[in-house]
Amino acid sequence: METPTRLLIPISKLLSSNKPHITPLSQSFLLHTSPDSWDCRFPLHQQRGQHILINPSVLDAIVRKAGVSPDDSVLEVGPGTGNLTVRLLGAARHVTAVEIDGRMVEALRERVENLGLSHKLTVIRGDAMKIQFPSFNICVANIPYGISSPLIAKLLFGSYQFCTATLLLQKEFACRLTALPGDSEYNRFAANIRLVAEAELIMDVSKTDFAPVPKVDSSLVTIRTRNGGIIPADLNEWYGFTRVCYSKKNKTLGAIFKQEKMALELFKRSRSKKKNCINGEFVNIVDLESDGEGESEEKETKQMDPHELGLFKEKIGKVLEKVGFNQKKHSNITNEDLLCLLRAFKFQPRGSVLSIGHLCKFLINLGGRYWIVCQVLQCCREKCFQILQGVLKTVL
Numbered sequence: 001m002e003t004p005t006r007l008l009i010p011i012s013k014l015l016s017s018n019k020p021h022i023t024p025l026s027q028s029f030l031l032h033t034s035p036d037s038w039d040c041r042f043p044l045h046q047q048r049g050q051h052i053l054i055n056p057s058v059l060d061a062i063v064r065k066a067g068v069s070p071d072d073s074v075l076e077v078g079p080g081t082g083n084l085t086v087r088l089l090g091a092a093r094h095v096t097a098v099e100i101d102g103r104m105v106e107a108l109r110e111r112v113e114n115l116g117l118s119h120k121l122t123v124i125r126g127d128a129m130k131i132q133f134p135s136f137n138i139c140v141a142n143i144p145y146g147i148s149s150p151l152i153a154k155l156l157f158g159s160y161q162f163c164t165a166t167l168l169l170q171k172e173f174a175c176r177l178t179a180l181p182g183d184s185e186y187n188r189f190a191a192n193i194r195l196v197a198e199a200e201l202i203m204d205v206s207k208t209d210f211a212p213v214p215k216v217d218s219s220l221v222t223i224r225t226r227n228g229g230i231i232p233a234d235l236n237e238w239y240g241f242t243r244v245c246y247s248k249k250n251k252t253l254g255a256i257f258k259q260e261k262m263a264l265e266l267f268k269r270s271r272s273k274k275k276n277c278i279n280g281e282f283v284n285i286v287d288l289e290s291d292g293e294g295e296s297e298e299k300e301t302k303q304m305d306p307h308e309l310g311l312f313k314e315k316i317g318k319v320l321e322k323v324g325f326n327q328k329k330h331s332n333i334t335n336e337d338l339l340c341l342l343r344a345f346k347f348q349p350r351g352s353v354l355s356i357g358h359l360c361k362f363l364i365n366l367g368g369r370y371w372i373v374c375q376v377l378q379c380c381r382e383k384c385f386q387i388l389q390g391v392l393k394t395v396l
């Protein structure tokens with residue numbers, strides 16, 4: 001149990017007030033405050049999002065709603081002076097806290113030592129965006145709002161195995177994150193997150209629960225990973241694809257894909273050899289959130305064979321029509337629809353995403369014999385596409 005901190009207010013300050021004092025004053029005035037309150041022992045930096053959560057009932061609620069249990073190994077990003085950390089330590093097996101500010105690290109260590117809980121805490125002094133997190137099964141944190149997007153991307157696409165992340169976020173950001181297809185806030189960011197997780201709005205938190213009081217209100221959100229964190233698509237293709245699909249707010253998918261640069265984006269991505277995670281690095285969030293507008297593709301257009309690109313565009317049109325998405329708008333399209341469309345694009349022979357390697361694997365899966373695969377390879381090499389069509393017909 002933590003003892004309340006004592007806030008010493010100098011008598012001169014109290015006497016300088018014009019208001020009458022109801023309580024008789026002694027030498028100094030001793031105010032007992034909660035251990036969570038902020039005693040201004042050093043200046044806080046707003047650019048680091050240093051707003052301390054001081055409402056004990058909100059802090060308790062966060063730990064409760066996150067469902068922290070004695071088996072949990074918790075990751076906390078931005079522990080500050082430890083208001084949330086001490087509660088997490090009380091409920092979990094172990095807490096790893098990552099804090100960028102040395103003054104906060106010192107304050108946190110001292111507080112936890114006084115409580116005799118140091119054996120359950122690992123403090124890492126560093127930038128949460130630059131370090132590799134040790135393993136954890138849940139993340140609970142009141143994070144600096146400036147790193148909300150990249151941090152969530154790092155957690156979800158950075159090869160970490162965890163079940164939930166319960167985060168305090170800026171209210172507007174939380175609304176975008178938890179939006180569903182058909183909601184006005186639903187956008188590419190929410191779609192990208194929903195590829196691997198579900199996000200649920202848990203409760204709102206008032207700005208007056210923080211010291212110093214920030215300009216914005218907050219919301220607590222729980223992000224639950226799906227399929228054990230397995231990503232059901234090639235991320236590079238998926239990003240390119242969603243960037244195209246979400247590029248124009250009020251246009252149908254048919255109209256969007258008719259644009260040259262959009263077709264190009266998809267074409268380029270489909271041929272890229274980049275994989276989901278490069279050397280374990282998470283994918284840049286700018287890519288997760290940005291749309292395709294305003295980006296110059298001129299250089300690539302010049303290098304592209306116009307005939308090949310024309311064929312590709314024609315095929316996109318056909319696929320859209322076949323799956324019936326020509327008239328759909330992205331605001332009400334689900335990720336399942338998008339995955340289905342992406343797959344439909346992928347399985348178009350020639351001029352599409354389907355590489356020779358993919359094609360061979362596909363044929364073998366279908367029971368194709370070795371000589372057929374060799375024939376296909378030969379046809380592709382010699383660009384004998386009519387013969388290839390014949391071979392495919394016999395197999396399929």
Ligand SMILES: C[S@@+](CC[C@H](N)C(=O)[O-])C[C@H]1O[C@@H](n2cnc3c(N)ncnc32)[C@H](O)[C@@H]1O
Pocket residue numbers: 048049050051052053054077078079080081082083084098099100101104126127128129141142143144145147
């Ligand atoms: C909003 S405060 C939260 C403090 C504490 N968790 C609480 O609830 O009172 C955010 C904390 O994150 C720290 N911080 C800011 N940027 C960071 C970064 N890139 N990596 C790790 N910590 C960071 C700040 O120094 C600050 O202590």
